[in-house]
Each structure stands twice: as C-alpha cells, then as structure tokens.
Amino acid sequence: MKPFDFLQPATIDEALSAWTDGAAWLGGGTNLVDLMKTGAVQPDLVIDITRLPGLNAVEVLPDGTTRIGALVTNADLADHPEITARAPMVAEALLSGASGQLRNAATVAGNILQSPRDAFFAHQEPASDPLASAGSLSVLGAEGTATAVNPSDFCVPLVALDAVVELQGPDGPREIPLAGLHQLPGQGARTALRPGELILALRLPPEAAGFAANARYLKVRDRTSFAFAMASAAAALKIDGGRITAARLALGAVAPKPWRVAEAEEILTGQAPDPELFARAAGAALAGAVEIGGNGWKIDLARRTAARALAMAAAGTPARIPALPASPFGTTAGDHAHA
Amino acid sequence: MPDTTQPIRFGSNAGQPVSRRDGIAKVTGAAPFAADNQPDNLLHAVYAPAAIARGRVTHLDVAAARAHPGVTHVFTPANRPALEGDPDDKPTMFSFRVEVLQDDTVRYAGQPIALVLAETLEAAHEGVRLLAPRYDMEPSRVTLDDATPFDVEPGGFGRPAATVHGDVEAGHAAAARAIDVTYETAAQYHNAMETHAIVAQWDGDRLHLDVPTQALNISCAAYAAFFGIPAENVTISSPYLGGGFGSKAIPIGPNVLAILAARAMGRPVKLMLTRQQMFGPVGHRGATRQRLRLGTDAAGALTVIDHDGLSATSTFDDFMEPAANASQGLYAAGALRSTHRGVRLDIGTPGPMRAPGEASGSAALECALDEMAEAAGLDPLDFRLINYAETEPGTGKPYTSKALRECYAQGAERFGWAGRPLAPGQMRDEQGMLTGWGMGTALFPCPMFFAEARATLRPDGTALFETSAADMGQGAWTSLAQIAADSLGLPLEKVEFHAGHSSLPDGGVAGGSGHTATAGTALHTAGIDVVRQLGEIASADPDSPLHGAGNARFVAHDGRLWIEGDDQRSDAIEEIVMRAGGVEITGQGQGGRPQEVGETYAMNAHGAVFAEVKVDPDLGQVRVSRLVGAFAAGRIINPKLVESQLMGGMIWGLGFALHEKASHDPATGRILNADLAGYHVPVNADVQGLEVITVHEDDPHVNPLGIKGVGEIGIVGTVGAIGNAIWHATGKRIRHFPIGIPDLLG
Incomplete structure (x- = not known):
C-alpha cells in the first residue's frame, strides 16, 4: 500500500x-x-x-437520553444492558452484522461512516458497468442512478429512533440528525461531515426507549450469517389498547442512506396491528422505488421484509435476542449450538 | 457416525479414529507453510493483475514503480528474461499454458502483466499500484452465450470424449414419458485458506522451492522443464498445504515468474497470491450449461439418459468440465449418451476443482432424475431403486463392490425419508417455514496413480517410512502412517513417517480421491518387503523358531513375525534383527493398479445424500436444516478423518447449491466479487444437522488395501439433494446453481 x-x-x-x-x-x-x-x-x-x-462510554443522561461514545465497539454496545433494555433492535442489528471478530474491533462511529460495499467502490479502474452489481444498487433515493446502497445494519434502527450525531471539528462542536448524515446523489459528498470533523458520540433521544417492547430488526440475505443485507428493516411500534399509537419504520440496503419512511409510519399510526395494515404500510414505504439493472426483486423483497418486520415488532420484542439475530430463522428451535 | 463394527483386516492401527498427528502443530502455528520461510537476502515479488479480460496493455509506468523506495526491479514483457522451456508447452499431463509475460496481450482478468520485486512486501505492492496500467480494451466474452460452442476434440485431461452406449434414438422413441431440461452451474473459484505461495532459491543450476503442491515430483519435472535443468536438480519442500482442491496440483504461471526472478536477481524470491489474485491464473470450476433428455417406460425404468454438457474454457487452452460423464456410471438406462461441447471465453483456464465433472454433472443429473421421478409419479428414492445398476451401465462390467443399496437404506432410515409427501409444498414447520426433502446419489471413481515408498526397520524396533506424498489438510500424515505401521505390525508411535519433500520416494499425486489408496499401497508394500526380508533372515537362522520356513508367507503383528496361517510359530522381530547383527532392513514399495483390474471391473465409491431445507415463504431465504450422507467407500482407514472429509465435501455441496458464484462485470470482464466478502461459501450458521454414515464395504479387487477414497464424493449428490429439497419445499424447480433469494421470492 x-x-x-x-x-x-x-x-x-x-x-x-x-x-x-x-x-x-x-x-x-x-x-x-x-x-x-x-x-x-x-x-x-x-x-x-x-x-x-472519554469516547468509550455508554451512559444514560438524566433526561433519559442514551449517549454512546464514538469508540464503543459494536460488540460492547450490542451487549450493553442499557441498549438491550432501551433499544433492543439496535442490539439485534449490531449482532446481525459482520462476525464476532469484526464486531470486537469495529467502532460505532466507524460503522455509521462505512463505505458502500459495492464492487465498484473498491475497484474503480478502469470503467466498469455498475449495473453488474445491481443487487447492491439503490432502488430508493438514487433517482434511478447507479448508486450503491448504504450497507450498515446499525444505522437502520438508529435512524428509526431519531439518533443524533455529535461532531467536533475545526469550527467547533455541532450536531446533526443521523438522518442527515448520509447524502443522496446530487447532494454533494457521501456524508455531511466537514473536513476534519470527528464524531464524538451518538445520542438516542429519551422517546426511543418507549418502543422497546415492540421493536425488531430483520435482515434478509443469501447466507445465514456474515453477509450484507439484500434488504432489511427496523420496525418499532407503541401499542396501546390494541392500537398503534406511534410507529417507526426504516429500511436498509435499499438506498444510499438508511431509509426512514414517514409515509408508512403515518399509515400505521392509530390503526389496529394486522397483516393487511403492515402490507399497506410496506407498500407505501416502497412506493417510490425504481428498479435498476434488473433488481426489481429487491423492491419486492424490501416490501416483504418491511411487512414481516412490522409483524415481528407487533408480536413483541423477545425476552432475549435470538441466537440468529435479525434472521427470518432467528426463532428456529435448535439454533443455539450453531449460531 | 462411522460404522465401528467394521472388521480391521491388516492390523490394529487402520480403522482407528486416530487424531491428526499434525493437529497440535497446526493449531499452535508451529507447522511451517511455504510462505513462512524467510531465507536471508529475500526479495518479495508481487505481480500486477490485468484489470480487464481482453485487450492489450498499452502502458505501464515502470519508472514510477522503479522510483518507489525499496523496489529493486520490474519485469514486463519488454524485459522479461528468457525461459528455456516454452511456456505454451505442457511439460506434464497435469499442465496448462502458463502466462509468464510472453506478450502484452490480456487474455483474462487477473492475468499477470508485470512483476515487481522489492525489499519489502509493502513496497512490492505499492510498486504494482504505481504501474497504473493502461489498456486498449476489447469487448470481453465472459458468459456461456458470448461465444460460439464447439465440439470437444478428445485428448485426455480436460478434453473429454463423447461416450455412447446403446441405441439412444431408440431409447428416446421407447419412452412413455420424457423430460428435456437444461441446468446451469456457475463459475466457481478454489479458495484454499492458504493462497498459492512460493519461496524460490537457486544455487548454481540447482533450484529449491518451498511451495505447496499436491504433486511434488511431477512439479519438480514441470518447473525444471521451464528452466532447462534436469528434474533431479529441483527439490520441493511441501510439508503442509492449507488446502489444495485441485488448484495446487497444477504448475502455475506466478510460480514460474517467481523462480525466473530469483534466477535473474541472484536472490531468493517469495511470492504469495493475494486473495483477489486467486480469481484468475490458478484454475477454477468452469461454468456449465447441461441439457438432459431422459425417458422412462411405463413402469419407470429409464430408457435413455442423454446428457450434453457445454463447458467454458479459456481462449488459449482446454479444460472442459467433463460434466456429462456423470451420467455414465450410475443408472441402468437402456441407452446412455454423454456429449461435450466447449465455449472459449476471456477467462483463465479452468482446471480440476474438487470433484471435477462429477460435482457439476451430478448437480444437473440428480435434479433431472427428480424431475423424471415426478413425471413418472414416483418417489425419488423408489425411482432410483427401479433404475439401480447391478453392473456398470453401458459396459456391463461387474463392480469391484457396490454398497449403494445399503447407502440408500441407511441414509433414508437415519433421515426419516419414509412418509415424504410426493407433491411439493406440503410441509411447514412450527415457524411456518416451507419444508422440503430431497435426495441425490453420489458416485466417484476410484483412480489410482503411481507412487513409491521406502520402509526402514531399525535395530531398535522402530521404523521409518518415507514417501513424498503431500498432505493438503485431509490427514495423510496420519492415515498413511496408520497403514505403514500396520504393514510391520507396529504401534503407531514406533513409526516415524516422512513426507512432503521431493527427495523422498515419489508419493504421486494427492488428487482424484486416489491418494490414500495409491501412496498407502506403496507404503504397505514397502513394509511387506521388509517382512519378506525378515522372513528370509529368520528362515535361514538356525536359532530362529522360523528356521527352515522357506518360501512361506510371513506376516508381522504384535512385534513378532509369523508364518501366515500358523499361529504356533513366530519369532520376535527385534531378536531376528539382533541375531543378524543389528542391521537396518530396508524395503521398497510401489502403489498402482494393474491395468487388467481396470479392464475387468468397474470401480466407484457411492453414496446417498438426503437434505431437508427450510424456505421462508415470503422472503425466499433458504436454510439447509439437515443433511444426511451415507457413503460406501471401501475400507475406512481413519473414521475420524474420513467423517470430517465427507462432512467438508457435503458443506462444499451446500455452498455449490446456494452460494458459490463468480460474477463478471460485462464491461471489463473482471470478476466483481473476487474476495471472500463477495464470493460466498457457507459459514457455520449455514451448517446444521450434518450427519455422515460410512457404510461397510469390503472390496477385494479395488486394491490390496480395499481403499476407495473419500476426498471428493461428499460434494457429489449433495448439490442435487438440496436443489430437489428446495423444489419439494416450494414447488419451484430452479434450474441453475447457486439458487438464491431472487429465485424464490413469493
């Protein structure tokens, strides 16, 4: 090198x-x-x-905000009792990513800044046909351009929970919502970070913990573990008296950024949870999707994944994270010895 | 679990589940692999791989690379020193044309286009980057549809001949039911954990190589030919391989370049391929498209199997995956035809990759069989039993042994096949996952190559056995030592076993599932030669209880020499040796198969694989929840290692069915997923409920030890079993591998 x-x-x-x-x-x-x-x-x-x-701590502030230091490793965060209690789908998403060795090394700030895993990002010369890796091209937010998806699992529940990024740079501290960190084609650089800015922490607002009872991350992929998502979804619901009083839905592996879908959340809010509702919300989430390079299956898969994640969230967060976190097979009996 | 009731014929070591003798060295890092060698004054070599598949290199910034600190030299086609041997020649039958900077033409992505030498590995890599090649790119041809197929002209390795038995047209005409289906298999790349590596050192006109190879002595001859020196001037040390899988059976261009550079620079040179470089110049399993036309009579007996295989090869050499041959030896069809066509693409030359021909061919054949069974309204196992071959189909030759029926029975019993619904889409588990059961038959031939070995019985009662035989991770260090120890009736700990160096007697090729049989026979006969000499000494010794035994056959066990069949007369081996003056007794052995055995008999290992898959009904994600494989492979020397090797093969089959695929960029022809992040193989979480049954099989003909070999058969059958189980779960017949989520959505 x-x-x-x-x-x-x-x-x-x-x-x-x-x-x-x-x-x-x-x-x-x-x-x-x-x-x-x-x-x-x-x-x-x-x-x-x-x-x-000072960048290694996970702390709950007096107002209920969860503050996560930038250098906390994925493994430590996933096992942290405040995270498993307050934001279990964040832990589930972390544990569904990479491998144990990588999670021991990877940091949360590095995770949210990770590069696209599209083959064209790593090997750009000479000119290639980006459509060849259509499976990792965005169907949302890319205006039909060949743009790799954001590969992070972690970001998907974070953006659903309104996470905020604390920055320190040459011009002093500032903070931006995670939803504004990654940028779409035409918005300039891949992230909104300014040169020389450093992420110091992530914050989950106090309201995040209100979803803990009904929050799931679902990740679909061709291999059971150690693979990037083909589609993923973080779904979180507040259910009171048989009605959804608040809903959060974000999609992964479909857009250049973790993709929060307010339209779907509106459809869900105030309704009784049922499969037809989830299908309608998922349909709305993918309403603007554009196929590129023959990856129409990804739109279909993302829709199904969103609907399933909502159903899983409605069924309730399991007492323990499944042995195969975020997997459609996560609840299959007998997994424990093999995960 | 292995069948522990199996009799042990030759001694107390073979048949025992001995742990690897090299296990501790490997897990502690003490085992030296080729790239661990660091001779003084070492230079590091890294080659620049072509980033396009077809065209010409128009510019290399050699000056920039040369100017980088630490870089000592850059070889390009313009200044590459001459080779004495023509790189377009094939010095051995297991050779392909190597690319060693002959010209500036790019024939495939990943082809070496320059070689940088530097004092450090980092500098060599940076030198490669600084070369910043520019190309005159031509449209690349990388899929089976990108060029015109041609009929394969038969010519041995990689050029399979068409085979026809019986009247194929009559077989088609006689069919009451028929299917005509086409299956495709993707290009796959061997990815041993240890990538190819070499440390080359010249001493005058003598060459020493530390290089992992499955074929030490053949490799000496091959590399010697490139450099115009006698084969005996080349020594190769290859004690351990971190996986070979066929890729390390073949001399490769990057190794020739490293040797050339070492000679030109007058210094030792080390070259180790990066993971990305494994996708190009070191062989792969070529993509295939296979058309299968099958017919049955009204009772379900096959009237014809007509199997045509189209296989990708390179533009400059021939290795056509002999996939269609998989249909020759298995089912008792009235007529059999296997034909082969090739298509020339801008890819590196394919080569043998674990179960070449059988893996790809069986994948298509076993799924087609399932389709035929469905058309005939028969259970897939019943259908296979109806068409069970009692003698080799086509030739009518008797089998040396064939316990396939027992494989079917034991595998089905363990799996619980009985009661399987005939129609697909009938089973769901408690989570609502679509559940399906499928099966496939496994077959692998039992080739033997040629090997030599030496046994030396020492006066202290220990023995040294020597053969160059490579251990590529399968356990040869252990199982061959077990065979050796038994030939002299010694406990394993009294046997010193030397292997992995070309100066030892030629151990042949670790490949083709024939290594234990071939090198094992050589070791066994070397030990028997010692026993014969002991018998001569004892017979001539008036002080021996065996005096005067003359031409009797002797056997050794429990530290004593016995007359075969006579448990009354024996003598302690140590005393025979001591009375003879404490001499060392050396025996020579050879392993090989007399030609007439192959002419008389058909010889295969067999197996039956049963798979259960779960498929998410909405999301299409697949998990193989159970795999049961029952295999009959003659005598099992080490049940522990054999079980592991069969498991490894079945896991490979799982990867073939669901994961392995090289994806090409149509614009440049480059492989996009050329690393282990993008090129998927199964991980632990993909492997559940894996069971191996070794079915007892006593084979008096295949070789004196009765060994058939287990290196490759685990893949065969597994791929089709999984494809068939996916159909049974979903009702979707996917006619390509790997099968993925987009194939199964909704």
Whole structure:
C-alpha cells in the first residue's frame, strides 16, 4: 500500500489539529484498512483515534437520553444492558452484522461512516458497468442512478429512533440528525461531515426507549450469517389498547442512506396491528422505488421484509435476542449450538 | 457416525479414529507453510493483475514503480528474461499454458502483466499500484452465450470424449414419458485458506522451492522443464498445504515468474497470491450449461439418459468440465449418451476443482432424475431403486463392490425419508417455514496413480517410512502412517513417517480421491518387503523358531513375525534383527493398479445424500436444516478423518447449491466479487444437522488395501439433494446453481 504517516494523538484537540487534507481517521480499521489494501483509499496520514479519552462510554443522561461514545465497539454496545433494555433492535442489528471478530474491533462511529460495499467502490479502474452489481444498487433515493446502497445494519434502527450525531471539528462542536448524515446523489459528498470533523458520540433521544417492547430488526440475505443485507428493516411500534399509537419504520440496503419512511409510519399510526395494515404500510414505504439493472426483486423483497418486520415488532420484542439475530430463522428451535 | 463394527483386516492401527498427528502443530502455528520461510537476502515479488479480460496493455509506468523506495526491479514483457522451456508447452499431463509475460496481450482478468520485486512486501505492492496500467480494451466474452460452442476434440485431461452406449434414438422413441431440461452451474473459484505461495532459491543450476503442491515430483519435472535443468536438480519442500482442491496440483504461471526472478536477481524470491489474485491464473470450476433428455417406460425404468454438457474454457487452452460423464456410471438406462461441447471465453483456464465433472454433472443429473421421478409419479428414492445398476451401465462390467443399496437404506432410515409427501409444498414447520426433502446419489471413481515408498526397520524396533506424498489438510500424515505401521505390525508411535519433500520416494499425486489408496499401497508394500526380508533372515537362522520356513508367507503383528496361517510359530522381530547383527532392513514399495483390474471391473465409491431445507415463504431465504450422507467407500482407514472429509465435501455441496458464484462485470470482464466478502461459501450458521454414515464395504479387487477414497464424493449428490429439497419445499424447480433469494421470492 501507499506509504503514509501515522499519528496516535492523546487528546481530541491534538487529533483535530493533526488533521490535514488527505488524512484519514482510524478507528477499528475494519473498513479503512481493507480499502487501503485495495488502493481504493490512499491516505497520506492515518490518525489513530482509538486512544482518545472519554469516547468509550455508554451512559444514560438524566433526561433519559442514551449517549454512546464514538469508540464503543459494536460488540460492547450490542451487549450493553442499557441498549438491550432501551433499544433492543439496535442490539439485534449490531449482532446481525459482520462476525464476532469484526464486531470486537469495529467502532460505532466507524460503522455509521462505512463505505458502500459495492464492487465498484473498491475497484474503480478502469470503467466498469455498475449495473453488474445491481443487487447492491439503490432502488430508493438514487433517482434511478447507479448508486450503491448504504450497507450498515446499525444505522437502520438508529435512524428509526431519531439518533443524533455529535461532531467536533475545526469550527467547533455541532450536531446533526443521523438522518442527515448520509447524502443522496446530487447532494454533494457521501456524508455531511466537514473536513476534519470527528464524531464524538451518538445520542438516542429519551422517546426511543418507549418502543422497546415492540421493536425488531430483520435482515434478509443469501447466507445465514456474515453477509450484507439484500434488504432489511427496523420496525418499532407503541401499542396501546390494541392500537398503534406511534410507529417507526426504516429500511436498509435499499438506498444510499438508511431509509426512514414517514409515509408508512403515518399509515400505521392509530390503526389496529394486522397483516393487511403492515402490507399497506410496506407498500407505501416502497412506493417510490425504481428498479435498476434488473433488481426489481429487491423492491419486492424490501416490501416483504418491511411487512414481516412490522409483524415481528407487533408480536413483541423477545425476552432475549435470538441466537440468529435479525434472521427470518432467528426463532428456529435448535439454533443455539450453531449460531 | 462411522460404522465401528467394521472388521480391521491388516492390523490394529487402520480403522482407528486416530487424531491428526499434525493437529497440535497446526493449531499452535508451529507447522511451517511455504510462505513462512524467510531465507536471508529475500526479495518479495508481487505481480500486477490485468484489470480487464481482453485487450492489450498499452502502458505501464515502470519508472514510477522503479522510483518507489525499496523496489529493486520490474519485469514486463519488454524485459522479461528468457525461459528455456516454452511456456505454451505442457511439460506434464497435469499442465496448462502458463502466462509468464510472453506478450502484452490480456487474455483474462487477473492475468499477470508485470512483476515487481522489492525489499519489502509493502513496497512490492505499492510498486504494482504505481504501474497504473493502461489498456486498449476489447469487448470481453465472459458468459456461456458470448461465444460460439464447439465440439470437444478428445485428448485426455480436460478434453473429454463423447461416450455412447446403446441405441439412444431408440431409447428416446421407447419412452412413455420424457423430460428435456437444461441446468446451469456457475463459475466457481478454489479458495484454499492458504493462497498459492512460493519461496524460490537457486544455487548454481540447482533450484529449491518451498511451495505447496499436491504433486511434488511431477512439479519438480514441470518447473525444471521451464528452466532447462534436469528434474533431479529441483527439490520441493511441501510439508503442509492449507488446502489444495485441485488448484495446487497444477504448475502455475506466478510460480514460474517467481523462480525466473530469483534466477535473474541472484536472490531468493517469495511470492504469495493475494486473495483477489486467486480469481484468475490458478484454475477454477468452469461454468456449465447441461441439457438432459431422459425417458422412462411405463413402469419407470429409464430408457435413455442423454446428457450434453457445454463447458467454458479459456481462449488459449482446454479444460472442459467433463460434466456429462456423470451420467455414465450410475443408472441402468437402456441407452446412455454423454456429449461435450466447449465455449472459449476471456477467462483463465479452468482446471480440476474438487470433484471435477462429477460435482457439476451430478448437480444437473440428480435434479433431472427428480424431475423424471415426478413425471413418472414416483418417489425419488423408489425411482432410483427401479433404475439401480447391478453392473456398470453401458459396459456391463461387474463392480469391484457396490454398497449403494445399503447407502440408500441407511441414509433414508437415519433421515426419516419414509412418509415424504410426493407433491411439493406440503410441509411447514412450527415457524411456518416451507419444508422440503430431497435426495441425490453420489458416485466417484476410484483412480489410482503411481507412487513409491521406502520402509526402514531399525535395530531398535522402530521404523521409518518415507514417501513424498503431500498432505493438503485431509490427514495423510496420519492415515498413511496408520497403514505403514500396520504393514510391520507396529504401534503407531514406533513409526516415524516422512513426507512432503521431493527427495523422498515419489508419493504421486494427492488428487482424484486416489491418494490414500495409491501412496498407502506403496507404503504397505514397502513394509511387506521388509517382512519378506525378515522372513528370509529368520528362515535361514538356525536359532530362529522360523528356521527352515522357506518360501512361506510371513506376516508381522504384535512385534513378532509369523508364518501366515500358523499361529504356533513366530519369532520376535527385534531378536531376528539382533541375531543378524543389528542391521537396518530396508524395503521398497510401489502403489498402482494393474491395468487388467481396470479392464475387468468397474470401480466407484457411492453414496446417498438426503437434505431437508427450510424456505421462508415470503422472503425466499433458504436454510439447509439437515443433511444426511451415507457413503460406501471401501475400507475406512481413519473414521475420524474420513467423517470430517465427507462432512467438508457435503458443506462444499451446500455452498455449490446456494452460494458459490463468480460474477463478471460485462464491461471489463473482471470478476466483481473476487474476495471472500463477495464470493460466498457457507459459514457455520449455514451448517446444521450434518450427519455422515460410512457404510461397510469390503472390496477385494479395488486394491490390496480395499481403499476407495473419500476426498471428493461428499460434494457429489449433495448439490442435487438440496436443489430437489428446495423444489419439494416450494414447488419451484430452479434450474441453475447457486439458487438464491431472487429465485424464490413469493
């Protein structure tokens, strides 16, 4: 790989002031290092932020906000009692991603910034036909352009729960909703991060915990584990007196960003949960979908996945995360020895 | 579980589930693999792979690469030193044309187009990146429809001949029911955990290679030919392979380049392929399209199996997957025809990949059988039993042994096949998942190659056995030592076993499922040669109880030499040796099959695989919930290793059925998923309820040890069983592999 300088700053200020054009932040390295090896990313300077203090905690603030430090690993977050209690679908999504080894290394900030896994992102020269990887092309939010989907599982329940990203940069701190972090084609860069900005934390607002009793993440893929989603959905409901009083629905692996669908949430709110309602909401969620490169199946699959996730959420969050998290086979008896 | 009631014929070691003798070395990292070698003054070599499949390299920025710190040299077609042997030649029958920078033509993506040498691996990789190749690209042909098929001209390895038995047209005409179906299998790439690697060191005109190879001595000859030196000037050390699967049986171009660079630079050179580089110049299982026309009479007896296979090969060499041959040896059809056609694509030359021909051919055949059974209204197992071949179909040759009927019975019993609904879509589990049961028959031939071995009985009562035989992870270090120990009647711990080096007697090829039989026979006969000499010494020794036994046959067990069939007279081996002056006794052995055996008999390992799948009715996601395989493969030397190897094969079959597929970019011809993130094989969570039954089979003809081999048969049958189970679950007959979610939605 291309030679690069390497820094391990001890403080956030040091890290911020070390930033130059052509630098890259290094967290768990599970994405960046792969891309450096293929040459898709060639930083001149790698700034290892894993020694920065104060970014490793999960805490519940007095108002009920859950604050997650940027360097918390996927594995630690998925097992954290505040997360499994307040946002179980976040834990389920994390555990459905990658492998145990990768989850031990990957950090939450790195996860939400991960690059598309589309083959064309990693090997861009010479010109190729992006439609060949239609399975990983967006059917929503891309206006029919060949744009890879955001591959994160973690982001899908986060965006459904109105997560907020805390940033620190050369111009000081700011925060943006996670829903605004990833950008669509035509909006400029892939994320709204400014040069030299560092993610310090994610926040889940107090209301998130209100969905804990009926919240699921469902991930569909050709392999039972260790594969990116072909379609996924995070569904969370508040059910009171046989009626849905609040609903959240976000889709994964269908758009360049985690795809929250307000129209579907409106259809669900105030209704009694039933399969026909879920089908209607899922239909609305995919209403604007555009097939590209023959991936019409993905639209169909995403619709079915959304409807199933809603049904699973309505059935109630299981007491324990299934042995095969987020899998359609997650509840199959006898899985425990094999997951 | 293995059948532990199986008799042990030759001693106390064979038949025992001995743990791997190399197991601890491997799990602790102590076992040296080729790339672990770090000779002094080492140079690292990395080659630049072509990023397009067809065209010409128009520019390489050699100056930029040369200028990078640590880079010492860049070889391109413009300055590549001459080879003494023509790389277009095939120095051995297991060779293909190698690409070693002959010219600037790009014939497939991943082809080496330059070689960078550097003091560090990182510098060599960066040198490759800095070459920034530019191309004059031509439209690539990478799918079976992109070029015109041709009839295969038979010519041995990779060029299968058409085979016809009986009157095919009459078979079609006689059919009361018929099907005409076409199946496709995707291009698959061997991905052993250890990628190809070599450390090449020259000493004058002598060459030493640390390189994983399934065929040590053949490889010496092949590499020697490229460099114009005698084969005996080449030594290869290959104690361990991190998987071979056929890919490491073939001399490869990148290795030739590394050897060439080592000679040109006068320094040792190491080259190890990256994972991405495994998708190109080191062989693969070519894509196939297979048309099967089957007919039965009113009772369900097959009147004809007419199997045509179209197989992808490269534009510059021939390896046509002999898929259609899978229909020759299995079912008692009135007429059989296997024909082969090829299509030339801009791909690396395919090659043997675990169960070449049988895996792809069986996938299509076993699904077609299922379709035929359905058309005939018969249970798939009953249909196969109706068409059970008591002698080899076509030739009428007797089998050396064939316990396939027992495989069917034991597999079906363990699986619980009885009561399976005939119609699809009838079963759901408690979660509402569509549930289906399918089966497939497995067959794999029992080839033997040629091997030599040496046995040395030492005065201290221990023995040394030597053969170059490679262990590619299957357990040869252990099972071959078990065979060796039994030939002298010694406990395993008294036997030192040397293998994995070309200076040892030629152990032949670890491939074709014939290694244990071939090298094992050589070791066994070497031990028997020692026993014969012991008998001569004892017979001539007046102090021996065996004195005067003359031409009697001797056997060794429990540390003593016995006259065969006489349990009264024996002598302690140690005492025979001591009285003779404490000499070492060396025996020579050979393994191979007399030609007349193959002319007289048909020889196959057989098996029956039963699969249960669950399919989500809405989402189309598939999980194989149970696999039961019952295999009859002659004598089982080590049930533990054999069971593991059969399991590994069945898991590969699962990957063939549901996962493995190389996807090409139509614009450049490049493989898009050329890494293990994109090229899927099963993970632990995909494998549930896997059961292996080894069915007892006593085979007096296949070879003296009665071994048939188990390296490949596990894949065969499994693919079709899973495809058939998916049909039984869903009613959807998917006629390609792998089968994925888009095929099964809703």
